[in-house]
C-alpha cells in the first residue's frame with residue numbers, strides 16, 4: 175500500500191488517490207491509442223472528446239446555464255486578474271472591487287493597470303478577518319462589474335452569500351472554493367478559478383462566462399488575452415494544457431461518483447467542523463483567525479499564542495505525517511487547507527493531533 179501524507183497543502187493540493195491511480199493506469203496507453211494523452215495531438219478526436227466531456231461534466235455538476243461558455247485557459251487565475259479589466263472594463267466605466275484579503279488585493283492592483291477602479295467595501299482595517307457586510311453596499315452606476323473573491327485562501331474567509339448586483343455583472347474568483355458547494359451561477363457574469371485546489375492539477379484555469387460578456391473583445395487586445403479568441407475556438411486556439419484538462423475530467427467524475435457538489439458541501443462541513451470545534455473548545459489555546467461568520471470551509475486559519483509554539487506545532491506535525499500546516503508567509507500562523515479531495519480521515523487525525531499537542535503544551 176502506498177503511504178499517503180495527511181496533505182493540507184493550500185495549492186497545488188491533495189488529489190483523490192483513486193484519481194491518481196486511474197491516471198497511472200492510463201498513463202502509457204490512453205483509450206487503446208498506444209500512447210499517453212500527453213503525447214497526442216490536441217486536434218485528435220480523442221482529445222476533442224476529453225475537451226467536450228470535461229466541459230459538459232462541469233456544466234452538469236455546477237449547474238451552468240446554457241447561455242454560459244466554459245473555457246480552459248492558461249496563465250493561472252493571476253492572468254484573469256488582467257484579462258478581466260482588459261476585456262470588460264472600457265474607458266468611462268469603473269471596475270468595482272470588494273477588498274477581502276491578499277487575493278482580492280492582487281486582482282485590484284492588476285485592474286488599476288488597465289482602467290479606473292473603486293473599492294466598494296473592505297475589511298482591511300481588521301486585517302481582513304472577515305467578509306465585509308455587503309447588504310447595503312453601493313455600487314457606482316457606471317460600474318463595469320463588481321469583483322469578489324469568494325474564498326480568501328490566505329486569510330481563510332469565505333462568502334456565505336453573494337451580493338445582488340442587478341444589471342452589473344458580478345465576477346467571482348472561485349480559485350479556492352469552486353465546486354466545494356452549490357452556487358447559483360446565473361447570479362454571476364463571470365467565474366474563474368485556477369484548477370490546482372479543488373479541480374485538479376495546476377496548468378489550467380477555468381473560466382465560466384455569460385455569453386454576451388465574452389462574445390466580442392476590444393480589438394486592441396493581444397490574441398491570447400481576448401476571451402473571444404477562446405470562445406470562438408472552443409478553448410483550442412493554441413495547444414491547451416491537455417494533461418491538466420484530462421485530470422480535471424477525472425476529478426469531475428470523482429465528484430460525480432461521490433454524489434455531486436451538494437454532497438461535497440456536506441462532506442466539507444463535516445471535515446471542517448472537526449477542526450473548528452477543536453479550536454473553539456481549546457479554551458483559547460488555539461484562536462481562529464477569521465470571524466466565526468466568515469470562516470472558510472476550505473482554508474482553516476488559526477494561531478497559537480506564541481510564535482515559538484506555532485513553529486513547534488509545524489515541526490511536530492511534520493514528524494507525524496502532516497504536510498502544509500504552516501500559514502502563508504504573508505500572515506504567519508497556521509492553516510489547514512481542506513479542499514474536496516482531502517479525506518475526512520486526515521481531518522480526524524489533525525483534530526486528534528491538535529488536542530494532543532495542547533495537552534502537552536497548554
Ligand code: PMP
Nearest residue numbers: 250251252277327347349350368
Ligand atoms: N486567487 C485565489 C483566491 C488564489 O488562492 C490563488 C492562488 N493561490 C490565485 C488567485 C492565483 O492563482 P494562480 O497561482 O493560478 O495564478
